[in-house]
Amino acid sequence: MSCEKMETRILAYMDGRLKENERAEAEKHLAGCAACRLRVNEFRAVNDLLDELPAIEPSGAFNARVHALVAAEPQKRSSWLTWLAPSPRIAFVASMLLLATVWVGTRQAPPPPIAAPDLPVVESADYDVISSFAPLSDLSQAPDDDADDSDANSQQQQPQQM
Numbered sequence: 001m002s003c004e005k006m007e008t009r010i011l012a013y014m015d016g017r018l019k020e021n022e023r024a025e026a027e028k029h030l031a032g033c034a035a036c037r038l039r040v041n042e043f044r045a046v047n048d049l050l051d052e053l054p055a056i057e058p059s060g061a062f063n064a065r066v067h068a069l070v071a072a073e074p075q076k077r078s079s080w081l082t083w084l085a086p087s088p089r090i091a092f093v094a095s096m097l098l099l100a101t102v103w104v105g106t107r108q109a110p111p112p113p114i115a116a117p118d119l120p121v122v123e124s125a126d127y128d129v130i131s132s133f134a135p136l137s138d139l140s141q142a143p144d145d146d147a148d149d150s151d152a153n154s155q156q157q158q159p160q161q162m
């Protein structure tokens with residue numbers, strides 16, 4: 001018998017649970033192996049120590065206290081409490097999902113579409129609008145006009161152009 005096999009049987013040997021031939025093998029190994037003998041002695045010492053420990057019997061007062069605590073424990077949660085119980089975790093998961101969605105959304109959002117080729121088009125369009133704006137052309141063509149009526153403008157432009 002090897003020391004490894006003896007290790008697996010040492011507890012059974014000490015408890016007397018080995019079969020007769022196994023027990024004979026173990027004792028034969030122990031007779032020739034000081035290391036396993038020492039191990040068995042150590043286990044025996046620990047066993048003796050455990051046996052010497054006084055068995056602690058719970059007092060009657062302790063029993064009564066435990067029974068009172070068990071009785072005071074609510075038997076069943078009311079329905080709305082049971083319903084509410086998993087909600088903090090669900091709310092947490094939902095908020096984390098929402099945060100992740102927002103984060104991914106902001107992260108994948110394309111940059112503001114300021115395309116360089118678009119800008120000259122916008123500028124020229126603005127210029128066209130301004131240059132073709134009728135009141136401005138009227139102002140430039142008749143800057144020092146004293147006329148107060150708008151319908152007189154067209155009539156007063158003609159003398160200046162002539």
Ligand SMILES: [Zn+2]
Pocket residue numbers: 002003006029033035036
């Ligand atoms: Zn051995």
